[in-house]
Each structure stands twice: as C-alpha cells, then as structure tokens.
Amino acid sequence: MEFSIKSGSPEKQRSACVVVGVFEPRKLSAPGEVIDKAAQQYLADLLRRGDMEGKAGTALLLHNVPGTLADRVLLVGLGKEKEFHEKEYRQAITTAVRTLNETGGFDGTIYLTELSVKKRDIGWRVRQAVIVALETLYRFDQLKSKKDEVRRPLRKLTFSVTRRGELAAAESAMGEGYAIAEGQKLMKDLANLPGNYCTPTYLAEQAQALAKEHNLAVEVLDRADMEKLGMNTLLSVAQGSHQPPKFIVLRHRGAGKDVKPIVLVGKGITFDTGGISLKPGLEMDEMKYDMSGAASVLGTLKAAAMMQLPLNIVGLIPTTENMPGGGATKPGDVITSMSGQTVEILNTDAEGRLILCDALTYAERFEPDCVVDVATLTGACVVALGNVATGLTANNESLARELLDAGQNAYDRAWQLPLWDDYQEQLKSPFADVANIGGRMAGTITAACFLARFAQKYNWAHLDIAGTAYRGGEKKGSTGRPVPLLTHFLMGRAATAKQQAKKPRSKKKA
Template sequence: MNGHSNSEYMQVAIQWREETGAAEYDVDAFIVLVSPQGVQDGSMRQTWNSMLLPLMESHLFQAAPFQTYAVPLPGRGEYRTVIFVGAGERPLSSEELRIAAAQAARTALKMRVKKLAWELSSPLLAFSAEQNAQVAAQALTEGLILGSYRPKQYKKQVSSYQGIEQLIFLRSGKVGAAELSDWEEGIRRGRAYAESTCLARDLTNLPGNLLVPQDLAEAALKVAGQHGFEASVLDEKELKQLGLGGLIAVGQGSVHPPRLIMVKYQGKPEWDDVIGLVGKGITFDTGGISLKRRIGMEEMISDMGGAAAVLGVMNALGSLKPAVNVVMIIPAAENMPGGDAYKPGDIIRSFSGRTIEVLNTDAEGRVVLADAMTYARQQGAVKLIDVATLTGAVLSALGDVATGAVSNDDAMLEEFILASKRSGEKVWPLPAYKEFWDMIKSDVADIKNSTGPRGATITAGLFIGTFAEGLPWIHLDIAGTAFLAKERGVNPKGATGVMVRTITEWILAQQGTAG
C-alpha cells in the first residue's frame, strides 16, 4: 500500500493509577474532558480546576461541546501541555465522544505532540449517555485514531514530524476486573474499526497513476496475507474465459486491464451462511465515451471508495475474528475513452447471462458490480451488501451528509440502520417500489444501465439488486460521503473510509443469528 496514516504506528495502552499526580508520566500532552458543572462543583483535579476557572471567567474556554483549548504546564518544558476538551452540559453520546476525541487529536497534531495521555475522570461514565464502559472506550479510541489521520504527502520537503506515536488512557482510583475487561475490549474494537477505516482512506486518497486495477489487487492480497485469508485475482484472460462481460466491457478502454479480486474470511467451521461484500473498484472514472466535465474530475480517484470500504472491513474482521463467514468481491477497472472503449448503444452480456443495454458509459459502476454480485453468489453468499460511489444524484438528495441505501429486505435494512446509529455513520433508506424496478427494463435487452435523472439513485441501486437474484441485499451509495471537500466530525478533508465501521458493526451483530 502506497498510502500512509498515523494509525499504522499509534499505540493505545491502558494505565490505571491510584495516586493523583500526573507529572511522572513521560508524555508531551494530557487531554482532559471538561463539563461546566465539573468546574463549578470542584469535582475535577485541583490542578486542572485552578487553570480552568480563569479561562472560563474570561470566556476563553466555556467547555462547549467539542471546544478545545491548550494550555502549557508551567515548568514542564516545550511539550508539557494540557488540552481541555469541552463536553457541554449533558452526557455525550458515543458519536459525540468520538468527535470530542477527534478534535483533541487534531489539536495535538497542531502542537506536534508525539506522546499523548487522556486523563479519564472518575467516574468517566458521567460523560457518557450510553453508560457503558466498553462503548465509551471504543468511541474514544476510534475518535483519537480517526482524528489523528493524515493523508500521504508528495511534496519535495517533508516534515520530520510523523504524528502521534503513543496514546495512554489514565484513570485514578481502583478499577474492578469487569471494568478493566470492558475497557480492553472497547479499545480492541476501536483500534480495529479505526485502523481499518484509515486503510480505506489511504487507498481512496491515492492518485490514479499510483492505483490502477493491479495495484488494488496487490493491496487486497497484502491484507489477505497479513491475516492468512484465502484470496485470488482473476486477470483479463480469465475474465473473458468465464464470461464476465460487464467488467471486461468497462475496462477494455484502458491500457490497465481489469481485475476481479476475491478475499474470503472463514470464522465458522463450515462454509455456510456466507455474507457477500461487493465493492465498486473503478480506480479512475473519466466517464468513458460519455466523458465527464473537466471540473471536479480529479476527485474521481475516489471512485473505488466502495472497494476500499469492503477491503477495510476484511482487515477489521482479521483483527476481531468474529464467528461469521464473509466473501469479499471487488471488480476493479479504469473507465477510459480509449479506442477499444465500450460505447452508448452497445449490448453486453453479463456473467449472469442477462444482457445489458448501455445508454451511458458513465453509468459503469453498476455494470461491473452486476458481474461481481453473480460471482459472490457463486462463492456461496446468501446475503449481499454492495458499496459504491454510484450516482451524483445521491448528492442532490442527501448531500455529503448521509449514505443512501436501497434494499429488497426491510428487516435486513432495519438491522443495518441500527448498526449505523451505533457507528455514527448516517444511512438513509430510499424506497424500492415496483415502479422503480420497471424503469430499468430495456426494449432490446434484459436491462438498461441508465434511466435518466428521475429516481436515478434508486434505479441505479435496483440495477445492481437485480443480480442478487432475490437474496437479501442492501445497496449503499457513498458518492456523497466517501470524499469530503472539508473536514467534518471524525472525518478529514478527502477520503473518509465511510461504511467500514457500520458494515463491521453489522457483521459482528450477525454472530449466532443465522438459522
């Protein structure tokens, strides 16, 4: 992987202490979560309280949610600093804890902090709406790692500062075995979720000349090798022999041939009840013969955000090892307007045998995903989730705030939305009425790849859903949420790695639920 993120080397440790002093810890900065009530009633450590009172009286720091304020510790040297983080007047949800932690991490980055400690209040759960130590630990860990992410730079002069190297959670007082276990599990999950999200961000941020289909295949093989997963990559000759006509058609206009990537995670003795994850892997999208506008085309490096997301999920599964079976399929291609490119008006035969009328070569994602869905079914998948930066239309409906979802199974979608509420990633369901299914029918083929602007996000998703062949399925359109124009919440400017955490959360909830 050519990308680089702070999560590759940040270490998260737990240290509990019974004394009240913090000076003996060899860290550059302390983080302290502050509520106005805690300052007023004097429940915070006296050292911090004496610093906070004048700040609040002078209105420099009001402990508003996510507000940060850094104060040097007298006589402690260049980096001995306390970073106060506002919690507001009420307990924070897990998502709010994530954001508070991310803001603290960003403040630490500006100060070029290397070693960081979060001094937890006793009781910490006074700040947590869920009143659950594991949930709080996971949220804080995720937020700190996600907030400390920095994309790879390609400048001639590179800073010697490599980011936050170590994080320690500190808390005074005696801690019971159950609480310690909850904290350890929360940190373990938080690391897996956040690091896997950062992996997806790294891949999505890579320039198109550094990530062609073969590079994406090698990145997947690297993840599989790290965890001992079964994996395979089909090249263009094998794709033609098998008849994956959709993937071949989209990729044939590029000098970089397409690839079909498969990674399997087997967490149960028998290969059954398999979950299929399918991610759109268009490593760069010009629109093909239906060429896109010049303005904004550089952001099409993110058109493989769905592939990055499902690969991030596989990385998380390798760390967490749940008792589930998952097969991941990525159809990888470049959509280029070369002399061999597919054209509007073409009829192509998909891997399923269905024919596709091509009306718009810039509606290529659904065409490659059609073949990938069929391939996932052949590998035993009985439930399917596809993730794709699929339509510009989803931005008209949901902006860059929420991921659009289309499904043929209300119960499965409801479970998934509950998982998204736990992860903090917003998902909004769109209807799949019969009239929308009818809109994708073609006069000359089995199905057409474009229905025009009306209902475009829904019909694009239903095109893919056709190839689920009636199996429970969810489509996630991340065209708005995979790549942001500016920093927001736990997400940086650029690639977000969206849906890694929600899909992982949903998969972990599937343990033991299969019939």
C-alpha cells in the same frame, strides 16, 4: 500509536498531559472537579475569570497545575451538558487529540471517556475514542517530497474508566476500535492514491498482501478468466483502458465449512472518466475515489481478520478503469451479462452497476447468507442525502434493519430508500432486457433497481457511498466510510453466532 486503559484519580497521573472536560457555562466535569479540589480551586478561579467558557471545540492548556503530578492539564470544551451526545463526544476527542499532538508531549491521559453519553456504554465510548484519535492523526503524505513533520508527535494515549470493573469491557472495545481504525487507514491510503498509482493491478497486489498478512485466501481473475465466465458487462467497461481489469476474491474463514458466508462486493473503478459519455473536466480528479467501495471491502476484511471474527466472509472486487478510446463501449451497445440478461448501455458513465451486476451473479456460487455491495454509485445520492448519510436499499427488511442499526452504533449512519417495483418501469429498453440508466428522476433508486435484478437468489443490500466515502475541495480526502458501519454489522453477526453456539442443543427423543 499505543493505547491503554486505566482506572485512577486524575491528579495522581504521571503523564505529559491529563485531559478533562468543561461544560458550558464554565462547569467542570467530574474528573475536572477532582483536579480542582486537589489544586485548591485553581481551575475554578481560571474559569471564573473567563479564561474558558466551555464551548465545544475550544481548549485551554495549563502548565504546572498545583496538586497534580502531570506536566500539563488540558481543559476541553464540551458545549452544553444537556446537548452532549455522540457528535459532541467525538468532537471533544478530536479537539483533545489534535491539541495533545501540538503540545510536544509524547503521551496523554484522557478522562473524557468517563463522560456520560446517552445510551452509550463504556465500550462504545472507548471504541469511538480510539477510532477518532487515529482519524485525527491520519495524514496522507506518501507522495510529498517534503513532509510536514510534527516536532514531538504523540505516541501514547491512555483512556480512563470510572471503575475497575469496566476495565475488561474497555480493553476489548479498545482492540475493536484499533482494528476498525486500521481498516479505515487501509481504505484511506488506497483511495487517496492517484489513478496512475492505484491501478486494478495495484489493487490486486494489495489484496494479495493483505491475504498474506492476515492468512486470508485470495484469488485474482484476469481478463481471460472473466471471458470464460461470461462477465461481459464488467469487461465492456474495461474496453477503453490500457490497464488490464481484475476480479479479486478474498476469503476470511472464521467459521466452519458448513456456515454460509457473508459476501461483500466493492466497486473498484480506479479512475472514472465517464468513458465515451465523458464527464466534465471540473473536479474529475476526484474520480480516483471511484474505487472507494473496493477499498472499503479490503479495509473491512482487514478489521474482521484483526478481530478474528468467527464468520465466513467473502470479499468480491471487480476492478477496472473507465476510459474513452477506440475500443470503448458506445452508448447504444447491447451487452450480455454473466447472468444472461442483456443490457442496453445508454450512458457509459453509469458503469459501476455494470461491473457490480456480474459480481452479484458470481456471488451466487458461494450460496451466501447475505450479500452487501458497496459503491460510489450515483451523484443523485449526494443530492438526496448530502455527505451525512449513506444511501441504503435492500430486498430484505431484516438485513436492511441490521445495517441501519450497525450504522447507528458505529456513528457511520445510513438511510433507507425504497426499492419498489414501480421504479423498474424507468429501466425498460426496446432493444434489451434492461437499460443501464432510468432517466433523471430517482437516480439512486433506479440504479439499485438495476442491481436488484441480479440479486434475486439471496438476501441483498446496496450501500451507495457517493456522498460519504470522500470529501472534495480543499479538504479532499477519503473518509474511511463505510468501514465502521460494515465492521459493526459483522460484529453484530459474530455476537449472534456466539450466542447461538452457547445455547444447549435439544436432545432428540428416542
């Protein structure tokens, strides 16, 4: 897909289709009014006759509209003008792109980016338009012998800005949106692959390919390397699987050597049966998505590399399967983690925290500015927040606020849960330093409290994406979240770094 930015009057666009919006009830947006004037009230007459009300999610395709140079004009319903916010804007872009892709025209010029969205500038609107457009067109059909081909697929989209002075900001945002969408695509492609394709070894190979493509440094640790490091909790999860575990280290070096890195840690359970604590068979196929944290870290690093963010970023991915077997870890086993803390395994299905805790200890060697781990960690988070918000916990309020703000800016929202010491009581064990589960109550919080014990030497945040990383049922598939949230977080850090670099250094007194 090719994207471009343009400033110009809609009726003068030579395009396969020009897209304008209609508010409820039957009110043309400003670009629609311009076309209507050129067409001598042609659009207004259609709306007056009831051809379209302007309800959100609706569309009306018109051919050979008088006074225009485009082959078609697409009217997209926007809903009520007073209620037109981020969600409605994204829905309008989705409707427009989906309809354009079905028209048989190769290109479209979208004037929805000129619409006013409260507290959102042209950069936000264009960035979101690119992301939503590529999300709408995304298909995962690599494993189908017969693919559902679009007769004449959409190849080019042009987004309009009201003033020429907005072109530079819009073009910059377009590049950012494309990078984020490409990162999401990588995450989706990896997460949608079944477990017999996407093994720990395959994930490591994809990390190496990503490093080669974007000039990242990469290292892959094997079982022997992990044994030397004492990553016993990670290895305990791998004991029942025939697939060898891997520990992936990726580095984006966009700043000086003396600049502390941001470390992203992604849970990479490529298939989770629950181990000896076997999961129910219903919907177990969706456990191929248990490596979504790992996939999101790879996707975020790709986006950061494409944007050439002036940051040092480290991606850590502990990856293995969690399978039952003669050698599998048993409930009641006590394991010594890389940190030296001992863990009583009460439930082998609480395995994500076991591979993450060793990764969090490994992160100490980078002397990080901050660490953010990402994991489909608890079903309790789905119960608490559904499929709308990612669960967030942190040992540093400033870092938590950064991530929450990034989620709002990305429209990839998170909600903060407490990390109070009171919850640590649930993790007490009579036989080890800590148990790997804390009972039924507050499961998302106690899982984060477990991880917090291994992240005391730096600023740390945890994103539980169990409810947001993928959809189940008939519409099963990866959502690409939280790549937008993480990338906006990094973009914010990069913007701060640039501002600090521009500040004049104070002269020392002699």
